Amino acid sequence: METISTIVANVTSFIWGIPMMVLLLGGGIFLTIRLRFFQFKYFPHIMGQTVGKMFKKSNAPGTVTPFQATTSALASTMGAANIVGVPVAIALGGPGAIFWMWAVAFIGMATKYAEVLLGNQYRQKNEEGDWVGGPMYYIRNGLGWKKVASFFAFALMIEIVASTMVQANSISTMIESSFGIPVAGTGLLIMLVVGLVTLGGIQTIGKVSEKLIPSMVVVYLIAACAVLFINASEIPVAFMMIFSHAFQPISAAGGFAGAGVAAAIRWGLARGIYSNEAGMGTAPIAHSAAKNDHPAKQGFWGIFEVIVDTLVVCTITALVVLTSGEWMQTSAEDASSMVASSLAPVFGVTLSNSIISIILFFFSITTVIVIVYYGEKQAEFLFGTKFSKVMRIVYIIAIFIGAIGGLKSIWIFLDLMLACVVIPNIIAVLCLSKKVKTTTDEYFNQVHQSKKQKQHQTNQAL
Template structure:
């Protein structure tokens, strides 16, 4: 088993090295050029159409409001990746990993926008009258690659099992270490909550995420800002570490084992993608249900998603960890506890542990609910709505199994499964770049002038 585990680790490290560096950064940069750097040229307009219209209503075709669709997509990205994933990236890749997280976010904006635009353009109604879409639809309908579409759907359907286990285990471990709550009890409780929310379908998920996500983000950011304010003198040093060690190895210090540039790139890219999911193809599944009168408009919400998730929340988490100094003291195996350890000197063990545990708990609940929805949509695409309901119970069982640390060998496949989802999706988006360009040009020619006058 050890040899097999080592093989999986080596395979993951190879794929998340140069192959995906070229595909993700090269692909995102290509899309950015093809779209004439629109995300930078029209940035104020994009912000006005997103931040400026959070509470706007819409009577356009769709199942969810644009903001509900966005918070549903954010719910799958806001979670352990923000509170646990960032410290893990720093522990394994050093502070320089954060630079590569930023880079994959800035370049990934073009990819995320393109995915969402294609998701809306090629969406369709299912037997329940709900709008459904995503990579499996635009790969099949836009390119005619049926087998690739089925492969993507199957890979994501299985990836959700492993991802659900990891999410469940992260909150169970946190509650166990902070409050001594049994992982089994945590798993059962989370499973019950998820059943209650997912029973109502995408409309209930949209309503829940619309209310929970903003509250969780504000609670977490306020707490994090207080920690950073206490350690404000260390902020310049933190940024220096990030930029210096994006291109230079960093030596070991305390519990930190040191890291080379290759490790910084590998973990920055992997955790950056896992944070905002640009290129993964999951966000278009949620966005495809949005009420919107033009695909480009919903694409702007995809940009909003990357900004909030990676450029804001993940950056704040990184500053909390780096300014507090815990990244040098806590061993790699305990990297998931770094944020909680950073909060303790400021808020005390009880309050600090409660803030992190409560935030992570709410993040995980919303994340698990949405990724299970994603998994169900793959099952529906492959085998129909009845099988999708069967898969829901598989995912519910995975919550409990993951919470107690069962079937950990499956977790070893997470990055490989993630790659199996990313590669066909990004390739498809690149082949469909002409359609994205056409839709974007149509918006800025026919809709943009009208929106400016409003």
Template sequence: MKSVTEIIGAVTEWIWGLPMILLLLCGGLFLTFRLGFFQIRYLPHILRQTFGKMFKKSDEPGSVTPFQAATSALASTVGAANIVGVPVAIILGGPGAVFWMWIVSFIGMATKYSEVVLGVKYRQKNAEGDWVGGPMYYIEKGLRWRFVAWLFAFGLMLEIAASTMVQTNSISTLVKNSFDVPLWATGIGVMAVVTLATYGGIRRIGQVTEKLVPLMVSIYLIGALLVLIYNAKHIPEAFALIFTHAFIPISAVGGFAGAGIAAAIRWGLARGIYSNEAGMGTAPIAHASAKTDHPAKQGMWGIFEVIVDTMIICTMTALIVLTSGTWKTLKAEQASSMVAEAFGQIFGPSLANMLLSIVLFLFVISTVIVIVYYGEKQAEYLFGTAFSKIMRLVYIGAIMVGAVGGLQFIWQFLDLLLALIVVPNLIAVLFLSGEVRAITRDYFTKLNRPRNKKAEEERQMIKEAQ
């Protein structure tokens, strides 16, 4: 008879296989069609409104700037999976997996945009005067599904506890292996940083993440760019491999076992879907606090997250793995070491490991800070602001427990709990997609109205002149 742990593991593996990929992919396709492929049609405008206005201040209603809200959400998205997950996708699906990662990311932009739009539309002020929102609010207020909203919030509140343990265990283990620091010492350090960062609520978190996220992303991208410059002659070959083997099987070479088209699609879709958390329901919690005058405008920052997380960071990881040749020299079980090997070509093994350890440390720290806030907001929705403060202490305590590797049986429930929050969130977004479409049309109608009015005046002047 199988143990409970084995049963949970089997169920979780099945859920997060084809069923979840199909749900998130089909949901994203539905939203993409319903919104008229706006993420492609209006991409230049979206880039101007996000990358072009990253440091612009705002006097609109909200608690943090749009950029601070985006970096807060991005902090929980960018993590070790950007460095480890992409090589795994390549080694199991071949270089063509990168192409399908790009495709599903464009589709996921519609999902994340829709979540953020709904998060802002249905947000409200809490007892402390801060703007709060997320799936639990738009599920209850938009669909009147109070029990489903409660289930989402309760599931995420518990999931954060398990996730906090897993994240801090990875960071304490990393620091011990790299710098021989005791697990408990790292736990105390992380507890101190997270306590200071979360004490001031979303405003303090926004101030931290707007500095920390650009810093950690820049460090990694600069290192990756140096690797690409070193292997510049192989860049055309890397792109050729990506586009060719998205549709043509690739044979075994070196440590690479070969992969068919189905494997390329499967692993590319999985990496694209899971890396940016589109459909997970967490991003709207951060974005609901943003200072903005229109939900659609903040929704574009959700697209910004997908671009940074998948189209930039994951793509850079893929390119350094392909151009450095590590995907051919290392075996499947060594996929997590591919980036370190690539960095080692120019920095040397010791410096490369130290650099990646620092980057991963920052990735995990930022993630823990933000997910603790997410957990607090679920507790606040369920039981009020006083209870949310108690849950903050619980999460901070979980940091130390996870750092030393305690209560590992709880970790088994992490992915299962995550599935229990993804499904109701995505279903709610699909049911509310008509509202998202109406909000999007309203935004672009108002955006184009001055232009249309000016054109009409010009036509009238020409008519009068004739």
């Protein structure tokens, strides 16, 4: 078993290194160019269609509101990557890594937009009358690749078994460490919560995520901003370091070992690519249930998702650890504790650890809820709605097994199975890029035509 583990680890390490970064980053650049840098050109319009209409009710076809679909998708991306992953990137790549994280986030907007748009373009109603979609539908219906669509769905369905175990174990061990609650007790609690919420389908998931995700983000941002207020004089210095060390190396200082430009690029790109999951293929599954009257409009919410996840939350985390000086005092091995240590001077050690633990707990819970839904949709695509209920039970049982640390031998296949999901999705999105461009041009032509007509009517009235 040890030999198998070593082989799998080496293979996944290779795949998730340069090859995956080239595929995801290259795909994002290709889509950005093909769509004529629309995420920059139409940024005000995109914000108006998302933030400006966040709570607007819609009678368009769909199961949940666009905002509920977005918070559901955010639930699977918000978490440890934002609070723990960013300090790790700084510890290994220096402050300059944040600049490259921002760069790849803007590029990733095109990828996230494209896959969400396609998810809505090729969605359909299931046997229960709910709207469903995602990569498996646009791979099958858009490209006619039935076997590839089934492979994607099967790989994601199985990957989520391991993923729920890892997430549950992370939650249970964190709660045991912070509050002394046995892992079995936490496992049972997670099983109960996930079982009750997923029972109501995407509508209940949307209602829960709509309240929980924004609440946890606000709590985290308030705590983080308290630190930034105390260290306000260091904020300009932090930005200066981010921009300057994106292009020049930084020497060792304190617990920081130093980093070259190559390390800044490598860790910044990795954090930007993996934090918002652009190109991973999961977000379109949630977004496909949204009420909207044009696929491009829901695609804008995919861009909003990247903004919140990477440009807001990850940036705030970076500023907290940079302005507090923790990045120079804590070694890379202990980088995961940087945020809590940064909060300690303001809230005290005990309360700081509790704040981070509670935030991560709720982020992780919502992640498990949403990925179980994703897994159900794959089972439904392959074998029908009845079998999807069977897989829900499998996932809920896997939660408890993972919480107590069982079957760790299958966890090693998690990244390998995830690669089997990402690769067919990003290839399909690139192959369907002409459709994405046509739909996007159609939308913006309609918008501009509508503006011209209104202007003409106004001029006539005058």
